[in-house]
Amino acid sequence: MIRLLLATIFALSSNLLIAQAENFTFYSDLAQEWYEDGDYFEWTSTTANNDDAEVSIFYQTFGDSDNPKLLIVHGFPNSSFDFYKLIPLLEDDYYIAALDFPGSGFSDKPLDGFSYMLEDNARLLDYFVSEIVEFDDFALFTHDRGVSIGLAFLGHYLDNPNPAYKINYHFLSNSGMFLPLANLVPFQFALLDAQRGPAMIAARKAAPRMTEGNPQALAYSDIFKFNDGDSALLHVGRYLLERAENEFRWLDNLSRSPIPVAYLWGLLDDINPIRIPNYVWLNYLNEREVESSFWILPTAGHYPQREKPEQVAKIVRSALNGEVPDRASENEFMRSYGSRRDAEDAIFVGRSDVRKMEFPSTIKYTPEGYE
DSSP states (O other), rough: OOOHHHHHHHHHHHHHHHHHTTSSSSOOHHHHHHHHTTTTEEEEEGGGTTOOEEEEEEEEEETTTTSOOEEEEOOOSSSSSGTTTTTHTTTTTSSSOOOOOOOTTTTTOOSOOOOOOHHHHHHHHHIIIISSSSEEEEEEOTTTTHHHHHHHHHHHHOOOOSSSSSEEOOOOOOOOSEEEEEOOOOOHHHHHHTTTHHHHHHHHHHHHOOSSSOHHHHHHHHHHHHHTTHOOOOOOOOHHHHHHHHHHHHHHHHOOOOOOEEEEETOOOOOOHHHHHHHHHHIITTTSSSSSEEEETOOOOOHHHHHHHHHHHHEEEHHHHTTTTOOOGGHHHHHHHHHHHHSSSEEEEOOOOOOOOOOOOOOOTOOOOEE
């Protein structure tokens, strides 16, 4: 009886979303195709203030389900569509799953006091991989806000003595994952202001819809307008408060994780500058015994997956194909890789091993001169 009731509620919710889409005018073929290729499932929020609210979650899968699995986790203020250029480069060899978190993309966007929490999203990921796509062994790729969700998700996984699946690799990309070193823009602060935030969103909603132009920009415009995504920004943007309170705890999950990590960063990101991954690498990844690699994309900004998708795909393949050198081989790999990499390919950064230098030389230094 309960299952029948839940199925009925989900059907009604799905029908409502279908009706919304039928009443929505797409100006972007890219956005419409992304929507039409997806599906929905129902999620009951675990956040206390949400009072067991149910939301419909949009998701897609790509590729052959017999291939190695890859879970992709999007950031703010966008959705799974952020990976529309990267996924085609990987879907022939990997089975890929991606979803839109509540308040984003084509998922539900409740505005009546709903709290869009990172920890809730982490539990949503657990439900998604175990109950919806049924991944039992997969790699995790996270970006922006999704990095914090992924780190919370990782913590739950590490604390579970009998997890229902195995995370075999962990990719982290550009994110304000350590806010003291971020360079936040006025838009992000305004979202947290009781007066400026609503005024900014009202102005955004009042602007005429984009109906033609650059295909990518047009797609993002449609996705934001779907089910009042502009208004949802005001609520989802509050995640910065949760990140600020928990980022040290979440970063500690990297240090204690036994999962190999590939850390990649677009160098031209001026909101989340290179000082963030430098700090995180040195404090949480550099000393790990398990495989860890750091890659800098010299011509990418905040969105490497759509700015330089070919270069990101190369990193993913290198890591998952076992081509990352062990610690003893890093220096030689750095030299050989550097001599053959293309100008836009990622730069490999080896571990830092601070030590007193000793040279095999018969020449000695003295303050008085060389002897």
